[in-house]
Amino acid sequence: MQSFYIVLIGLFTLFSADSAQAYLDPGTGSFIFQLAIGAILGGIVALKLRFKQVKNFGLSLFKGKKVESKENLKKS
Amino acid sequence: MVTKIKSSFRDPSGFLFQEKGVLYRNIDKSYRKNYNKMLSSGILEEFWKNNLLVKHKEVGIKKQNSSTFKTISPEIVPFISYPYEWCFSQLKDAALLTLKMQRMALSFEMTLKDASAFNIQFKNGKPIFIDTLSFEVYENGSPWIAYKQFCQHFLAPLTLMCYQDLRLNQLLKTFIDGIPLDLASSLLPKKSYLKFSLLTHIHLHAKTQKHYADKPTKSRIARTVKMSKNAHLALISSLENAVKTLKPAKIKTEWGNYYKKTNYSDNSFLQKRNVIKKFLEKSGKPRNVWDLGSNTGSFSRIASNMGISTVSFDIDPIAVEKNYLLTKKQRESDILPLVLDLTNPSPSIGWAHEERISLQKRANSDLIMALALIHHLSISNNLPFENVAEYFSKLAKNLIIEFVPKSDSNVKRLLSTREDVFPKYNERYFEKAFSKYYKIKDKTKLKDSERTLYLMTKL
Structure with missing residues (x-):
């Protein structure tokens, strides 16, 4: 659990600035936890997106080669 | 005769009252910026078009005092019911509606400032949001203020109803602002730790609350920390997935058959x-x-x-x-x-x-x-x-x-x-x-x- 809080504190240094105004008390623990889990979940989404882009790029290269090889076969 | 609705004291943005059987909501001047944004951004129209929010019409100012901005008259819901009177799927649908509205609000540069289950009612067989003043202008980088409330009002009771017993939403009768997460965490079985969404939004969330309970660090963090919109949307998606995958506990009841x-x-x-x-x-x-x-x-x-x-x-x-x-x-x-x-x-x-x-x-x-x-x-x-x-x-x-x-x-x-x-x-x-x-x-x-x-x- 200690390492989890170290990660939380570390995450604060990645961000900067604005105050939240609301009539509802978001709760200190909930507020901090949300920032951490939001960053993690946001990171996962970004990674998935990047992985998809890389995958699509790879597939397009592969498809390109496939088409090329078929054309070569036809020519020969 | 004017009767003030006593449940609307929490939010300083306005209050509800009844006069000659008609329901009115006075909007405070402090909410002016937010109300104008609701009108100008098109969010109100979008909500109304999709029957997600009760319709209202603006009327001449009633019960005026120095801080009254506008008076609106919202449509009446035939019967006011409470989350401890709902079945599992009603609470689940209410939870998903709340998240859907927060997602939509973000796309209009607005945000839900509360996520109380009491803000949802059932009309024409469907859940509908009844608190028009729950939306405020989204400030870039701000986290979801209502995250804790959403977990207490929706995720905790739904999870308990799924993993333990369908009758556990009755706890909302005792805990009017939602089931405390430490209580939910202690009542849930160990196997709920194996599910990432529950491990995070209930168990680790409760432990973080406990850890920071006596540490006055929020104001410093609130001044220095931002949460990107993508992170905000990822949080909403994660809560949506958590709620969608929950199913009612199968218990044999006396009257079901x-x-x-x-x-x-x-x-x-x-x-x-x-x-x-x-x-x-x-x-x-x-x-x-x-x-x-x-x-x-x-x-x-x-x-x-x-x-x-x-x-x-x-x-x-x-x-x-x-x-x-x-x-x-x-x-x-x-x-x-x-x-x-x-x-x-x-x-x-x-x-x-x-x-x-x-x-x-x-x-x-x-x-x-x-x-x-x-x-x-x-x-x-x-x-x-x-x-x-x-x-x-x-x-x-x-x-x-x-x-x-x-x-x-x-x-x-x-x-x-x-x-x-x-x-x-x-x-x-x-x-x-x-x-x-x-x-x-x-x-x-x-x-x-x-x-x-x-x-x-x-x-």
Whole structure:
């Protein structure tokens, strides 16, 4: 659990600035936890997106080669 | 006469009041920027187009004081219900509506500033958001202020209902601002730690709350930390996935299969339906009906299919779940299934007992149906007929009630394990007791059965 809080504190240094105004008390623990889990979940989404882009790029290269090889076969 | 609605004291953006039966909401000047953004951004139109938020119209300022910005008159919801009266799928649909609205709000550069389950009501068979002033301008980088409230009001009770017992939303009666996450975490089984969304939003969330409970660090962090919109949206998606994957706990309940094992013949079932329809017509086609002990709503639908706004109450959360799912499947708009233990009806709770009001104070029906219910009240719960008649007479003017005699197999079953201390449980005493509060307008014996149906009207 200690390492989890170290990660939380570390995450604060990645961000900067604005105050939240609301009539509802978001709760200190909930507020901090949300920032951490939001960053993690946001990171996962970004990674998935990047992985998809890389995958699509790879597939397009592969498809390109496939088409090329078929054309070569036809020519020969 | 002006009556201020006592539940609207929490939010300084405005307050609700009633005047001559019309509902009004005064908007405070402090909410001006947010209200104008709702109008200019098109979010209000979008919500209304999709029937997600109650419609309102602007009227001339009423109850004006120096801080009044505008007065609006919102549409009335036929019956105000509370999350501890909902079945699992009703609470789940309310949770998903809240998240959908937060997602939509973000796309209009606005955000939900609270996520109370009490902000949702059921209208025309669907959940609808009723607090127009819950939306405020989104400040870039701000986290979701209502995250903790969402977890307490929705995720915690749904998770407990899924992993432990469907009756655990009753905890919302005790904890008016949602189930504390440390309590939810301690009540959940260890296997819930294996699910990432519950591990994070319930268990680790609760542990972080505990860790920071006595550390005044929020103001410093609030000044220095931002949360990107992508992270914000990822959080909403994660909560959506967590809620969507929850299913109601499978428990065997007493009444879930009632109609499969009942002692009715097809003939007497059909006759009962026809007599109820006749009685409803004879009572002057009421505007609102409450069906108490409705099971899955088979007889409630006689009223709702006549276009009568009907609340279908039952003690069994499985029966109410089935009723609600049928309502959704058949796209019915005039029936609202709710969970209610009539022997201990919803009390007035919250500050000064005025925030959430009792069932009796919300009584707005013209007619009550109490079919195959009297033996449960008078034998299982030892209630004398007089007490039942007196309470029913406080709830509505007209009554359709079924008397089930001791010779009926269901009553025999109730008496099989206990001493019969009910010498007055017979039709003669039943009529005598109810005649103190009602005039018996009609009476029909059901064929192939020992039962009798009555139509009564209050003296």
